[in-house]
Amino acid sequence: MFTDIVGFTRLGQQDEERALSLLEEHRRLLRPVFSEYGGREVKTIGDGFLVEFASAVEAVRASVAVQQLLHDRNDSVAPANAISVRIGLHVGDVVHDGDDVYGDAVNVASRIEPLAEPDGVCLSERVFLDVRNKVDCPMGSLGRRELKNVEEPVEIFRLLLPWTKESPQASVLLERRRVAVLPLVNIGGDPADEYFADGLTEELISALSGIWGLRVISRTSIMRYKGTGKAIPEIARELNVGTVVEGSLRKAGNQVRISVQLIDATKDEHLWAGRYDRELKDVLSVQAEIANHAAESLGGSLLPQELGRIESGRPVDPEVHSLYLKGRFHANKRTEEGLHRGIAFFQEALERDRGYALAYAGLADSYLPLAVYCHLAPRDALPKAKTAAERALEVNSELAEARAVLGAVRSLYEWDWPGGVHELRNVTDSNPNFPRARQILSECYISLGRFAEAEGEVRRALDLDPLSLPIHTGAALVAYYRREYAAAIRGCDVALDIDPHFFPARMYRGLACARLGRFSEALAELDQARSLSHSANLVLGAVGEVNALAGQRDDAGVVLRELTEAGRHRYVSQYSFARICAALGETEKAGDSLIRARQDRCPTLRFLPFDPAFDGLRDEPRYLEVIAALGLAN
Numbered sequence: 001m002f003t004d005i006v007g008f009t010r011l012g013q014q015d016e017e018r019a020l021s022l023l024e025e026h027r028r029l030l031r032p033v034f035s036e037y038g039g040r041e042v043k044t045i046g047d048g049f050l051v052e053f054a055s056a057v058e059a060v061r062a063s064v065a066v067q068q069l070l071h072d073r074n075d076s077v078a079p080a081n082a083i084s085v086r087i088g089l090h091v092g093d094v095v096h097d098g099d100d101v102y103g104d105a106v107n108v109a110s111r112i113e114p115l116a117e118p119d120g121v122c123l124s125e126r127v128f129l130d131v132r133n134k135v136d137c138p139m140g141s142l143g144r145r146e147l148k149n150v151e152e153p154v155e156i157f158r159l160l161l162p163w164t165k166e167s168p169q170a171s172v173l174l175e176r177r178r179v180a181v182l183p184l185v186n187i188g189g190d191p192a193d194e195y196f197a198d199g200l201t202e203e204l205i206s207a208l209s210g211i212w213g214l215r216v217i218s219r220t221s222i223m224r225y226k227g228t229g230k231a232i233p234e235i236a237r238e239l240n241v242g243t244v245v246e247g248s249l250r251k252a253g254n255q256v257r258i259s260v261q262l263i264d265a266t267k268d269e270h271l272w273a274g275r276y277d278r279e280l281k282d283v284l285s286v287q288a289e290i291a292n293h294a295a296e297s298l299g300g301s302l303l304p305q306e307l308g309r310i311e312s313g314r315p316v317d318p319e320v321h322s323l324y325l326k327g328r329f330h331a332n333k334r335t336e337e338g339l340h341r342g343i344a345f346f347q348e349a350l351e352r353d354r355g356y357a358l359a360y361a362g363l364a365d366s367y368l369p370l371a372v373y374c375h376l377a378p379r380d381a382l383p384k385a386k387t388a389a390e391r392a393l394e395v396n397s398e399l400a401e402a403r404a405v406l407g408a409v410r411s412l413y414e415w416d417w418p419g420g421v422h423e424l425r426n427v428t429d430s431n432p433n434f435p436r437a438r439q440i441l442s443e444c445y446i447s448l449g450r451f452a453e454a455e456g457e458v459r460r461a462l463d464l465d466p467l468s469l470p471i472h473t474g475a476a477l478v479a480y481y482r483r484e485y486a487a488a489i490r491g492c493d494v495a496l497d498i499d500p501h502f503f504p505a506r507m508y509r510g511l512a513c514a515r516l517g518r519f520s521e522a523l524a525e526l527d528q529a530r531s532l533s534h535s536a537n538l539v540l541g542a543v544g545e546v547n548a549l550a551g552q553r554d555d556a557g558v559v560l561r562e563l564t565e566a567g568r569h570r571y572v573s574q575y576s577f578a579r580i581c582a583a584l585g586e587t588e589k590a591g592d593s594l595i596r597a598r599q600d601r602c603p604t605l606r607f608l609p610f611d612p613a614f615d616g617l618r619d620e621p622r623y624l625e626v627i628a629a630l631g632l633a634n
Contacts, residue, residue: 001039001059002113003030003066004048006084018081023047026083029073030066037062042101048085048113052101056091056130060159063087063121064137067161071119088113089123091130093484108154111147115156119163125155129462130494133238137161141178141240176242176264177298180217180235181205183226184258185248193251198223198332199325200249200258200283207287208245209433211295216433217241218465219332224498236265239466243271243298245290254280254318260290262297271297280318323349324359331366334470336375339366357399360392364405371603372412374538377571378601382413400431408440411447412603415631420444428457435461439474446481447606447632454478469495469502476508481610488512503532507542515612519550537563538604541576545613548583556580573597575604579613590614591622598626609634 005026012019027044034041034051037058042050053059066087074082090112092105108124116122123131128139138160144153181204186197202219209216217239225235232244247260256278262271272293276286323345331342343366349359364385371381386409392402404427411420421444427437438461445454458475465471476491492509495502510525526543533539544559560580566572578593594617597605608614609632617623618634627634 001051001053001063002045002048002088002109003051004046004086004113006086006118008047022081022083026070026085029069029083033062033065033069037065042099050101050106052094056089056127057134059089060121060123060127060131060135060137063089064135064159064161067119067121067159071161071163084118086113086116086118087121088116089121089127091124091126104150108147108150111150112154112156115142115145116158120161121159123157123159125157125463126459128155128157128240129459129466130490132240132466138237139240176266177213178215178217178239178241179208179243179245179294179298180239180241181208181222181245182232182235182247183223186251187248188250188252190251195326195329196251196256196322197249198226199328202328202332203287204245204260204290207291208294209431211291211298214298214433215464218433218435218468220469221465221467223332224467232263232265233268242266245294251280256280256283258283258286262294280321283318283321317353320349320353320356320359323352324356324362327359327362327366331362334369336370336373339370339375342366355395357392357395357402360388360395361399361402361405363388364392365401368405368408373536374571374573374576374602374604375536378413378603380571382409382601382603385409386413398430400427400434400437403427404434404437404440407437407444411444412606413601415629417444417448417631421448433464435464435468435471438464439468439471442474442478443606446478446610449610449633451478451482467498469499469505472498473502473505473508476505476512477607480508480512481607483515483612485512485515489516501532503529503536503539506532507539510546511542514546514549519546522546523550535562535566537566537572537576540566541573541579544576544580545583548580553584556584573602573604574600575602579611582613582617585616587617587620590617591620594626595622598629605630608632 005023008019008023030049031041037053038055039051039053039059039062042052053062066085070083070085088109090105090109092103092108094101094103094105112122112124122142132139139157140160142156142158144155146153181201184197184201186193201222205216205219205222208214221239232246236242236244242265244263244265245260246263247258250257258276261273263269264271274290274293276289278286327342327345327349330338330345343363346359346362346366349356367381367385367388370376371378371385385405389402389405389409392399403423407420407423407427410416410423421441424437424441424444427434428441431437438457442454442457442461445451445457455478458471458478461471462468462475472491472495476488476495479487479491489509489512492505492512495505496509506525506529510522510529513522513525523546526539526546529539530543540559540563544556547559548556560577563572563576574593574597578590578597581590581593605626608630609627614623624634
């Protein structure tokens with residue numbers, strides 16, 4: 001946190017004695033507030049403070065408390081004796097030198113503070129992503145700003161304090177172009193049609209994502225509002241969007257009626273509304289009509305490739321499209337059972353129509369997580385993912401979902417890191433509203449040790465999908481493999497605040513606690529992860545590793561035997577064996593397991609160079625053999 005008194009230099013030139021008196025009073029008032037919220041005063045810089053906080057949430061709360069305190073004080077004094085301060089906040093790594101701190105994070109915070117208006121608070125996008133939904137004060141975007149000596153523009157947000165003036169017009173326009181498409185409500189009365197409503201919601205999100213200049217919140221965040229009954233202004237604040245699309249559908253036989261409204265959430269005013277009566281075979285054309293109306297209302301236009309994709313789409317048998325939507329409905333659950341059920345529906349759709357690109361893309365995107373979470377052997381799942389993605393692209397070369405899967409397979413299965421990164425970069429450049437590609441790219445950057453880029457991509461993904469459990473956990477992954485374990489725990493906590501049953505966040509939280517020596521807490525977290533995942537072998541590997549690190553060698557041995565028995569009936573990742581053996585100090589066995597994981601082309605190997613589980617093997621010949629085969633630096 002940087003603070004600065006507004007107009008202090010001018011006041012000092014006019015009345016030095018009064019200026020110094022106000023400076024001392026300002027320091028007496030602010031210091032107790034910093035302490036109350038866990039802040040550490042690093043130093044005073046002229047008429048301002050540099051303060052360090054362990055929590056972004058507490059830093060924001062302290063900022064509000066400071067401004068409220070000064071606002072109340074100023075109401076009772078003459079205007080000439082008012083104390084007005086600006087506050088700037090940023091999150092990042094710092095270098096400690098005695099009691100002082102240095103580094104890029106300090107420099108960025110110092111550049112943000114002057115952007116605040118008098119009596120105001122400005123914060124970086126990183127702070128905003130850490131604190132949204134956790135503080136009562138609303139926030140508004142001021143857009144991306146060029147900061148001196150900072151390479152890339154930084155999106156700046158400001159706290160909308162009760163006494164702040166109206167946002168400038170540019171800020172309002174920027175927020176309006178952040179759009180959330182709420183889940184379409186199925187009012188037909190048949191619960192079996194829920195898949196249809198969810199599927200059309202997803203397709204509408206995809207169509208709106210093709211409007212130039214819009215940032216459209218992704219499906220995984222949107223579906224958390226299904227059936228909640230929350231008011232639109234509340235949803236808009238939580239997602240930081242200025243425009244909301246809501247609607248309903250009624251399906252009867254081969255007829256469907258879709259009603260849609262476009263709402264300015266800041267004013268709670270309707271921008272546009274439409275109703276569409278269609279036969280099922282024509283329902284896809286509604287996407288283009290709604291997208292065009294939205295583009296006109298928001299002053300944008302469909303990207304040429306998106307307009308071409310919609311207009312050139314060939315007619316699809318309604319039964320085939322229905323099977324595809326059912327496949328999406330189940331695959332989007334991301335459970336092992338849901339993914340397999342999704343695959344079955346996609347395959348049935350393709351049996352009826354061998355040229356249906358979306359069904360191929362659905363297949364590709366289902367086989368990928370089955371391999372990543374070690375539900376299927378990589379050699380069984382990932383070639384199928386690649387084949388399906390390539391077939392989808394033969395039919396439609398613009399399908400971002402298929403291209404992202406192809407980039408993932410090239411990196412984590414074929415170990416073609418430049419090719420994978422290139423493919424994923426092309427996807428994010430041409431489809432900036434597709435957060436999944438950014439999440440996959442972030443993990444590729446972790447493998448390559450490019451942590452700043454990994455963090456940047458996961459932050460951009462969160463901007464598009466702020467309630468995504470995998471992406472929040474992806475942010476924790478960046479911190480974990482960078483050895484910032486406290487930050488990894490905070491990232492997992494954000495995911496678990498959204499859904500306490502998400503086992504990957506429980507698993508990484510447990511691993512991070514163990515690295516900080518908090519073994520009881522770690523084992524409690526991993527026990528929950530084990531239960532939630534039905535003893536997934538990746539979780540068992542983490543359980544055994546932490547048992548060994550905690551000195552519970554017998555318990556680690558029990559987990560090894562459990563993994564061995566499970567491997568008689570289904571695929572078990574050898575990476576799980578390796579991490580337990582490494583923690584037990586059984587270096588040769590760990591090396592042998594890594595060799596077998598390489599032969600299996602286990603996707604988890606992508607984290608090997610930076611996984612603290614293998615710090616004791618960095619010079620072991622078999623470890624080095626695997627690193628060389630991966631094409632990664634040790």
